[in-house]
Amino acid sequence: MTPNLTVRVLLGLFGLLLPLALLARNVDLATVPTRSTVQLTIYNSEDLTLVRETRVVTFKQGVNPLQFSWANTLIDPTSVELKFREPKAGLDVLDTTFPHDKPQMLYWNVHSDANREATIEISYFTSGISWAADYVAIADAEEKTLRLESFVRVNNRSGEDYENAQVRLVVGTINLVEKIAELAKVPVGRVKDEVNEEDYRELRQKAGRKMMAPAAPAPMMAMDMAAGAMQEMEAPKEIIKEGLSEYFIYTIEGTETVPNGWAKRLRSFEAAGVPMTVEYRYRPREYGEPLTRLYLLRNDTASKLGSTPLPDGMLRVFRANGRDGLSYLAAQNLKYVPIGDKIELNLGPDPAVVFELLKQKVYRDNLWFQIKGGNLYRKLGEDGFKLELDSQVAGWDEHTTYRQKIRNYTRKPIHVQIRREYPGDIVFRSRLNPTLHDFQTVQFETDIPAGDKAELDYEVIARLGYNQKQNRVELQPGEVNR
């Protein structure tokens, strides 16, 4: 334990058999049992870490006062819990006292039925320790495969050094009714006034217990690991990934020391030769107005991935330039990707692909008139229809023909997907074999060889005013009217 440790367990020797009231005396003698093990379970969806530490304490038969204090840390006082690991029987917590004059401290009175040494476990929630995933993707020069590295970065701003801690990271979201950091500042008496303490404890520890599930592997000590490194080359630590209910737990192999103020980044996994495809998409609602270039891959075993969902995190994309160097392509905030789901890396517009839409012709037909402002409508050209001066155009079909020009100046053939949204009563006429993405969005695709261009013609017929009977796009195969 480093000298600046602030979480302390004091075992009162001098007043072992005395009532708590006498602990307020001015001369005290205490021993400080050190931590044997410490386990951190860190959530990334909330500023919450469950700390579980064990210490070996010697008890005398009878009542033993234990003091636990956590000055200058961000521990939630309502979450502190004491358990007996070994032996489990013969030891009982009689009561817990939060002294009124010392906000970051509590006393337990522990009854022991014999003189014995015991391993106790103290668990509590703290804030200030966080973890985040981040990713580095390096595509090969041909853009056929990429190497995806996933990292986890643990950041300790809790005010406490955690040495040789077993670190477990929780992927998933949990619900909290109050922030741990705020609770850490509130004296426990006030918390009790506001909400029943038991309810609080239950809420706080509910999520945590779920995560505590199987017994953690025994942590390796630092010197053991250093000794191991001398035998053969040390490999990057494995991060064991296990699913539990709606969550995924990453357990970092061995133990880690993350001093207060420091951050540490470890590789979660590395996958080389992940197959990917390049696609160009025009989807203004998703990617904005420019034609956007994407790398598409899948988080599954066929793609050499799929061992874990990909937690939210920043992903930076590079491409090998074939000369040992890299080109920086993009950074994006990757949203949680479940196992088996697709991964889309947005690289932004590509200056080597020119995307232009030309409006070529506009004309109107099927004109309907409202006669004298009444409920009578007549179509222009209908037999017997006269040029009524006070009749008004009430409905018409507007035909607009477009040419979508795409020029590919890259050295590779490209695949382009286009989605265009047309609100209203629309007929989309073309020979492009379009499909409907939804009731008002047309999707069509094309392949363009390297150095070539495509010209995609289509006609949009909007039924407007009185002519509008529906609110949907109808696909109609046919030649574009010129």
Next chain:
Amino acid sequence: MNRTRWLYPLGILLLGTMPLDVLARIKLTTLPVRERVEIQLDHPQIALVEEERIVPLVKGVNQVDFSWANTRIDPDTLVLRILPPPADQPLDAKVLSVSYPPNENALVWAVAASASGAARVRISYVLGGLSKDFHYRAVADHDEKALNLAQYLRVNNNANEAYDAAEFWAGVGERFGKPLGLNETREVQLDRFASVPVRKTYTTHPVEFGYLDRAQDKLNVPMHYVVKNAGGELGKEPLPEGKARIFQDDGKGGAAFLGEDRGKFTAPDDELKLYLGLARDIAVRRTVDRNERQRIAGNLYRYDVTLKYEIENFKDAPVTLDIAESVRQIRDQIRGDNGRDPEWQLGDGSLRTPDPEKSDADKLLFHVDLPARAADGQAKKQIHTLRLTLNNEW
């Protein structure tokens, strides 16, 4: 001088998982120098710096410090890659973890090595303050049929970091190696395109270029040099946007400065248009000569519109005048904007054949050849008409 520093600890610091704050107390370090630096400027906004260094490692776990001061390295973009060792010196090295000390621009890599030896590593990071821009120098020949186009790259170093030797790549042109000092701007010629065909255009467009004298209906006639990014050495890559200074061979061994313009990004097969100023020797008067409407039914009308252009070329040389119009603007001018695209047909005016490549549902572009003024100095006035029928307007 503020330098990015690699701090490499010797054996006494090879203590594996020993707490990092203990390491911070006594340090013995070596400083592996940069063997090679590449600066990738191919991203539109971002400069990626790649340094290659030879790092001596001992067998076991090594702590490798990387720290920087007063530079805008984005620490989240740092990538350390250990390059494959030469076949005769097998050394397997792997990054175990990265630690970030508090309140410092630094990080510490824990690197495991299978044997003692030197590892060649490449570190890449995004560096703020390193920017680039392109610019051009175009020198037209005396008769303005061709020009020599030089493309320059300017690298501005406000990154508080000096590079004794760096290889640059701007996404276009060739790679080149140059030193780049602190706060230095380095300019290099990236490419040179000789005898590029150029078209000098004279254009009228009431919407885009406006009127010289609105009361007299006289249009502005701007001049451009138009270079197609195709053919010969051109057309292989896009021309990035940048300022172009334009000169013309004065026929006496010198060059006259004609002006400058900001050239837009020009993809292959597209045209780079450089504005030269207004032509004062070509007069174009545009009037609406005819505007008649015919009721079809109820409030539905057809409009018959004729625009008249009276054109005089006071130059000694024949030129081609480009007359551009927006049909929507014509419709709005004669009957007001109703929010709908105009439906139109070309009538039997003298301007009947728009340039199909540069015309669409709204824009019309006609090329009109103008003879040089006569020997007696008189310019022959040409009259051209554009007749349009606007259908189904209400």
